[in-house]
Amino acid sequence: MPHITDKRIIAVVGHYGSGKTEFSVSLAFQLAAAGEKNIAVVDLDIANPYFRSRERKEELAAVGVEVSGSAYDCEITAELPALASWIRKPLENPDMRAIVDVGGDNSGAKILNQFKKYFLKDEHELICVINRSRPETSTVDGALYHINAIENETGLKITALVSNTHFLMETTAEDVYSGWKFCTEVAKAKNIPVLAACCMEREVPALEEIRRQENEKFVIMPIGLHMRQSWLDRKL
Amino acid sequence: MSEKVLMKGNEAFGEAAIRGGARFYFGYPITPQNEVPEFMSRELNKRGGQFVQAESELAAVNMAYGAAAAGGRVFISTSSPGFALMQEGMSFMASAEIPVVAMNVSRGGPGVGGIQPGQADYFQATRGGGNGDYHIPVFAPSTLQEAVDMIYEAFEIADKYRNPVLILADGMMGQMMEPVVLPEQKEQLQSEDIASRKPWALTGWGGKEKRSTVVSLHMKPDVLEECVEKLFVKYRAAEKELVRYETHDLEGAQVVFVAFGTMARIVSEAMEMLGEQGIKAGMIRPQSLWPYPYCAFDEIDTATTKVVISTELSMGQMLQDVNIGVCGRWPTDLIYRTGGIVPTSLEIVERTKKILEGLKK
Secondary structure (H helix, E strand, O other), rough: OOOOOOEEEEEEOOOOOOOOOHHHHHHHHHHHOOOOOOOEEEEEEOOOOOOHHHHHHHHHHHOOOOEEEOOOOOOOOOOOOOOOOOHHHHHOOOOOOOEEEEEHHHHHHHHHHHHHHOOOOOOOEEEEEEOOOOOHOOOHHHHHHHHHHHHHHHHOOOOOOOOEOOOHHHOOOHHHHHHHHHHHHHHHHHOOOOEEEEHHHHHHHHHHHHHHHHOOOOOOEOOOOOOOOHHHHHOO | OOOOEEEEHHHHHHHHHHHHOOOEEEEOOOOOOOOHHHHHHHOOHHHHHHHEEOOOOOHHHHHHHHHHHHHHHOEEOOOOOHHHHHHHHHHHHHHHOOOEEEEEEEEEOOOOOHHHHOOOHHHHHHHHOOOOOOOOEEEOOOOHHHHHHHHHHHHHHHHOOOOOOEEEHHHHHHOOOOEEEEOOOOOOOOHHHHHHOOOOOOOOOOOOOOOOOOOOOOOOOOHHHHHHHHHHHHHHHHHHHHOOOOEEEEOOOOEEEEEEOOHHHHHHHHHHHHHHHHOOEEEEEEOEEEEEOOOHHHHOEEEEEOEEEEEEEOOOOOOHHHHHHHOOOOOOOEEEEOOOOOHHHHHHHHHHHHHHHHOOO
């Protein structure tokens, strides 16, 4: 798998709809497939009523990834702000890798405040996912507004960006490339790196070709559509 | 200029309403449509309109009634139990001939139900959820692009018929992400132009010979009967003009599914899976639920079709309309999930095969 970060705690924030959950779940599957043990996904999204990473608990458990989040797990579907006490285990256990899927926008990221002590020892990456096809983060100023709002709400510094510009099944490799370039502009303003450009598996060859032609050096991270039922992409 | 963006359903609904010229939105939060009022509270005032969070759905629908009676272009949205509360207003507005576009992002019921997707508000939407003799045109999108286009057009339909129009989507559509091409911003009707464009609206006496009034109370039965008959002249026209549907692969089909909204997309995948197993399936996809596309059933392939299956996230509410459309020509059956459960395509395939086996016996 492509190298993203060596940090033990990887927390994922961003504007809602940017693809935080697909990125988090894909990262967990890829780390597991690469042979890493003791991986946990911590689902802190208590704002979204649908499409939550804990809905993939069984599939992740099958590859050895623990999932924790709501105290009610998936048994009830209400968006109750009730977190299980055991979500602290992967955050506290130095032998575990924790992928923390945080809710959208600054309002969803607010929850990180109570877990601040895990973000003081420089063993974390706080990643903001940027998707330029979302209207509110389609300009550098718009993306910076969201990044700054999340930083102000949590008092934490975002340490890196991940580019995830896409139009679902209508995405082209050119969309991914121009989204990555856009993301580097945003990153430059914050003086932080862009860790990867995410895309679907099928776009990888074309994107590699563009990367070669343009003489660029970004990491390509293929991500799956784990959260999305295939019928959602049926053309009628 | 049209632009393609990736939007969450609820955001796209709000954006489509603003671009369709909506200047007023009144609402009360309810899952799974909370992003609509959230979006409107942020966007509408910036773009020349007014957002008001009401104290309840009942208040919201009556604010809509008032603003639309004054000639404003109004959008309201809610989810199932909230729309139940709004029914008084829908009946009053239909009676008083007031155009409003309403959206129900429906969830599981009855009662408070749950927050996962449902289609069990079909009767409420199509049979008149409020009191009295009236109808509301109901459109049911299956994709976010279709939802955007329907909302955009719904304002014109509401104005033309001087009647509320309902967009019935389910929670899945409200919560899902999809690329959409947004239409151009329509010019908002400004207050000073309302009197000339909507002469029936309440814009003040202004020295006119005859003042405009908006009423839904008629104490003389013969006057009330006349008013209702006048409404039904409009409804008869709507039944001709507003029927919308699509048919898919009806020719040579053994099984014909009837499905709307989210279910139509699952059925579409199930049709392909059935085809791979040698069972040819077709679909009628109603886009208007009132008026219902009964005429679509005349396109069914008489030579090959063995059964017509209503496929719904409710306990057979649409099956009644399917039976009217089928008119005894083929056996009908039902595939459903309810309570907020969305079936998989495989589940539909398996249930269809069981239905076909049952027919052989």
